[in-house]
Amino acid sequence: MSGAQESTTHPAQRIQYAFTEEQEQFRAALRRFLDDKSPPSEVRRLMETEPGYDPAVWRQMSQELALPAIHLPHQYGGSGFGMVELGIVMEELGRALLCAPYFSTAVMAANAILNAGSEQQKAALLPDIASGEHLATLAVAELGGDWDPHAIQLRATPAGDGFLLDGVKSYVLDGHVSDLLIVAARTAEAADGLGLFVLPADTRGLTRRLLKSMDATRKIARIDFKGAQAQLLGSVGAGANALARTLDQAAIALANEMVGGAQKLLDSAVNYAKMRVQFGRPIGSFQAIKHKLADMLLDVELARSTAYYAAQAAAVEDPEWPALACMAKAAASEAYLRTAIDCIQIHGGIGFTWDNDTHLWFKRAKSSEVFLGMPDYHRELLMQRWRV
Amino acid sequence: MSELSEAEVRDEVRTWLKANWDPNLPLLEWRNKLADSGWGMPHWPREWYGRGLPPGLVRVVEEEFAAVGAVGVLRGGIGRLAAATLLEHGTEFQKRKFLRRIITAEDTWCQLFSEPGSGSDLAGATTRADFDGTNWIINGQKVWTTSAHHAKYGTLLARTDWDAPKHEGLSYFIIDLKQPGVEVKPLRQMNGHASFNQVFFTDAKVPPEYLVSRVGNGWQVAVTTLAHERRFADGLAAPTRRGPRTGRIYDEERAELATVMEPYKWYPQRAGRVDLVIERARETGANQDPRVRQEIAKLMTLAKAAEWTSRRARAAQRRGRPQGPEGSLGKLAASHVARSAARVHTLITGTAAMLTGEDSPRNGVIAEILVSVPAVSIAGGTDEIQRNIIAERVLELPKEPRFDTGPFRNVRRN
Numbered sequence: 001m002s003g004a005q006e007s008t009t010h011p012a013q014r015i016q017y018a019f020t021e022e023q024e025q026f027r028a029a030l031r032r033f034l035d036d037k038s039p040p041s042e043v044r045r046l047m048e049t050e051p052g053y054d055p056a057v058w059r060q061m062s063q064e065l066a067l068p069a070i071h072l073p074h075q076y077g078g079s080g081f082g083m084v085e086l087g088i089v090m091e092e093l094g095r096a097l098l099c100a101p102y103f104s105t106a107v108m109a110a111n112a113i114l115n116a117g118s119e120q121q122k123a124a125l126l127p128d129i130a131s132g133e134h135l136a137t138l139a140v141a142e143l144g145g146d147w148d149p150h151a152i153q154l155r156a157t158p159a160g161d162g163f164l165l166d167g168v169k170s171y172v173l174d175g176h177v178s179d180l181l182i183v184a185a186r187t188a189e190a191a192d193g194l195g196l197f198v199l200p201a202d203t204r205g206l207t208r209r210l211l212k213s214m215d216a217t218r219k220i221a222r223i224d225f226k227g228a229q230a231q232l233l234g235s236v237g238a239g240a241n242a243l244a245r246t247l248d249q250a251a252i253a254l255a256n257e258m259v260g261g262a263q264k265l266l267d268s269a270v271n272y273a274k275m276r277v278q279f280g281r282p283i284g285s286f287q288a289i290k291h292k293l294a295d296m297l298l299d300v301e302l303a304r305s306t307a308y309y310a311a312q313a314a315a316v317e318d319p320e321w322p323a324l325a326c327m328a329k330a331a332a333s334e335a336y337l338r339t340a341i342d343c344i345q346i347h348g349g350i351g352f353t354w355d356n357d358t359h360l361w362f363k364r365a366k367s368s369e370v371f372l373g374m375p376d377y378h379r380e381l382l383m384q385r386w387r388v
Numbered sequence: 389m390s391e392l393s394e395a396e397v398r399d400e401v402r403t404w405l406k407a408n409w410d411p412n413l414p415l416l417e418w419r420n421k422l423a424d425s426g427w428g429m430p431h432w433p434r435e436w437y438g439r440g441l442p443p444g445l446v447r448v449v450e451e452e453f454a455a456v457g458a459v460g461v462l463r464g465g466i467g468r469l470a471a472a473t474l475l476e477h478g479t480e481f482q483k484r485k486f487l488r489r490i491i492t493a494e495d496t497w498c499q500l501f502s503e504p505g506s507g508s509d510l511a512g513a514t515t516r517a518d519f520d521g522t523n524w525i526i527n528g529q530k531v532w533t534t535s536a537h538h539a540k541y542g543t544l545l546a547r548t549d550w551d552a553p554k555h556e557g558l559s560y561f562i563i564d565l566k567q568p569g570v571e572v573k574p575l576r577q578m579n580g581h582a583s584f585n586q587v588f589f590t591d592a593k594v595p596p597e598y599l600v601s602r603v604g605n606g607w608q609v610a611v612t613t614l615a616h617e618r619r620f621a622d623g624l625a626a627p628t629r630r631g632p633r634t635g636r637i638y639d640e641e642r643a644e645l646a647t648v649m650e651p652y653k654w655y656p657q658r659a660g661r662v663d664l665v666i667e668r669a670r671e672t673g674a675n676q677d678p679r680v681r682q683e684i685a686k687l688m689t690l691a692k693a694a695e696w697t698s699r700r701a702r703a704a705q706r707r708g709r710p711q712g713p714e715g716s717l718g719k720l721a722a723s724h725v726a727r728s729a730a731r732v733h734t735l736i737t738g739t740a741a742m743l744t745g746e747d748s749p750r751n752g753v754i755a756e757i758l759v760s761v762p763a764v765s766i767a768g769g770t771d772e773i774q775r776n777i778i779a780e781r782v783l784e785l786p787k788e789p790r791f792d793t794g795p796f797r798n799v800r801r802n
């Protein structure tokens with residue numbers, strides 16, 4: 001397509017419904033890496049540790065595969081790809097249930113810096129994230145667990161050349177191991193009332209506590225701020241938009257992760273149905289099981305379509321993309337949980353045991369369903385964004 | 389023949405349309421041009437009125453036709469299924485005799501598969517065909533036959549061997565319906581329309597050159613037809629035509645729609661009319677109700693997801709990739725969309741959903757949705773049969789035990 005033509009077409013016309021050969025090859029290489037590094041035995045080992053990840057694997061992911069850099073621009077040490085490639089990474093991580101601070105660091109924090117930071121801040125902060133040197137996270141929700149930015153209460157008050165943060169954040173992904181915190185806070189200085197602030201995790205005046213998470217593969221922390229010194233990311237008044245954009249990107253990334261997990265569960269249910277014999281025949285020959293599996297496949301494929309489409313739309317900056325982010329998050333989280341429930345059902349009693357791996361993905365499905373907001377919250381947001 | 393790129397195809401069709409499209413042509417003359425040039429059925433082979441394009445590029449041609457408002461071949465209708473089947477299994481004689489007139493829509497067709505005793509289980513057909521030395525003589529009954537009341541030809545599945553196992557005793561014929569041995573009786577549907585029929589055969593005649601493929605190979609041929617039918621059911625609409633619709637050709641097309649396409653005029657309603665949902669919510673004020681908003685969002689998500697899933701299937705095809713599971717889900721997804729849409733329309737419409745005809749909102753359209761949607765999950769293979777197919781062919785789950793083996797004569801039936 002010629003450049004001239006491209007500039008006149010609507011972004012939606014540049015949306016691809018199939019991955020390119022390069023993208024498929026990238027996915028295949030990543031899948032081989034994860035099959036090797038994140039078998040269920042490793043997931044089980046790491047989820048019992050406090051940090052919750054293996055620094056050696058993180059180093060390989062960062063240095064050999066450059067995963068935290070994938071969507072970051074070249075000038076900040078990134079690889080210059082976009083939402084589609086990030087979606088591929090998330091899908092594969094979700095499939096393998098990799099225990100690593102990727103979503104927190106590369107998706108939530110890096111995008112927040114990219115969306116809100118000044119040129120200087122981006123140049124200072126992003127290269128260490130791209131290289132995997134620094135772990136980072138974004139703190140949004142508070143004790144009430146509300147993901148609507150209007151609910152943010154943590155206060156930022158000007159002090160010297162920076163701000164002091166006071167309040168409590170909770171449900172902070174990997175907050176206990178992050179080197180760098182990005183905090184969404186309320187400030188009277190900004191017209192939109194919100195700002196994104198950055199501070200090192202060892203700043204005086206903040207305490208972190210690892211919470212017991214039901215999904216042990218995903219660590220969450222509570223962080224108390226008492227006059228902790230922080231810098232505003234970017235300029236006053238741009239916080240709310242940057243936060244909204246960051247959360248929408250996170251929703252798309254999470255939707256893709258969920259699709260990867262759901263497919264894994266479906267595969268496992270299909271395999272079990274072919275193998276398990278009752279009444280002298282494989283249970284997969286019973287129509288009740290067959291039809292359930294066919295419905296699960298449809299469910300997963302429909303969710304996949306929303307997750308892929310939203311990533312494509314974001315990549316080409318189709319103005320629709322924030323609405324589609326909500327759609328994808330709601331669709332994928334419901335499909336994931338349904339698939340998990342049905343996968344347990346198809347496994348029967350063994351599906352309810354700790355030794356069977358299904359519950360690992362079930363719990364990830366549950367935590368992903370509520371993280372960033374429940375499906376009904378996202379559907380309401382979709383309706384608002386469509387001005388219904 | 390080397391692979392043409394999307395841009396090359398676009399260029400070619402544009403140039404051809406520029407030179408040939410004229411809204412003042414008689415419809416038949418235009419359709420003949422489509423047959424001669426291959427642009428009517430671009431994925432058909434070159435020697436048979438096509439251009440040999442990969443099916444994935446058909447959309448490009450449709451888009452270019454739509455961009456200038458050009459009329460294409462008849463989009464709905466059984467003729468296409470018959471044609472796809474003949475292209476695969478038909479003889480030279482059959483292709484020459486039938487294909488062109490399907491493109492021009494001079495002949496319309498129907499599909500004589502279902503019988504009172506066998507619908508999902510099509511291979512259980514008991515309509516018989518016996519050879520009398522000159523012709524095949526047909527006796528029996530078909531049912532739910534859409535368009536039989538105006539069709540010239542039908543594709544007929546009939547039993548030619550009662551001692552062979554069920555699937556091996558069938559043969560596939562083309563039958564001329566305009567003959568004394570064929571009686572067509574319209575059947576009224578629950579939505580008041582009568583687009584399908586009962587068809588009775590009493591010593592109806594089929595000449596031997598109308599047998600498609602071999603005697604006893606009818607099931608294999610029918611499977612081809614059904615595979616095409618499922619593929620057409622992916623719910624993707626034609627691109628919207630642009631431009632003013634004035635000119636002789638449009639008048640003739642409207643007349644065609646009013647007759648040949650009459651049986652299908654409720655089909656948009658049976659698909660659920662998702663396009664009306666948000667408008668209706670606004671005009672009734674239901675858009676203020678958080679419960680309704682949730683349901684609308686769910687429906688729109690489902691409808692979009694179904695559309696994108698079909699597009700993914702086509703894009704993979706366009707790239708020459710093996711078909712993934714997404715290619716088999718369109719029909720089942722379309723059923724879900726339609727059913728959810730009917731539910732949401734009811735939620736929006738409230739008590740007025742009790743009304744029909746001009747007393748019902750939108751002059752009866754809403755009522756027609758509610759009483760037409762139940763067809764989607766039955767026609768063209770029920771949802772249950774779709775699930776069987778998905779489970780066994782896509783997920784490769786083991787087949788169920790069978791009770792219909794051995795000579796058909798001894799198989800239990802209705």
Ligand SMILES: Cc1cc2nc3c(=O)[nH]c(=O)nc-3n(C[C@H](O)[C@H](O)[C@H](O)COP(=O)(O)OP(=O)(O)OC[C@H]3O[C@@H](n4cnc5c(N)ncnc54)[C@H](O)[C@@H]3O)c2cc1C
Pocket residue numbers: 498499500501502503504505506507508509531532533534535584763766767768769770771772773776
């Ligand atoms: C609007 C409309 C248009 C139609 N047009 C045509 C046409 O043009 N030509 C034509 O030949 N036919 C046509 N049909 C017929 C249609 O294909 C059949 O109605 C359909 O395949 C179901 O067959 P049946 O009605 O005999 O139901 P049955 O096969 O008796 O099914 C009854 C119920 O049993 C279930 N069932 C059956 N077998 C199984 C199984 N193996 N596993 C699980 N559940 C099962 C079905 O899903 C269904 O719920 C049309 C139907 C409709 C509604």
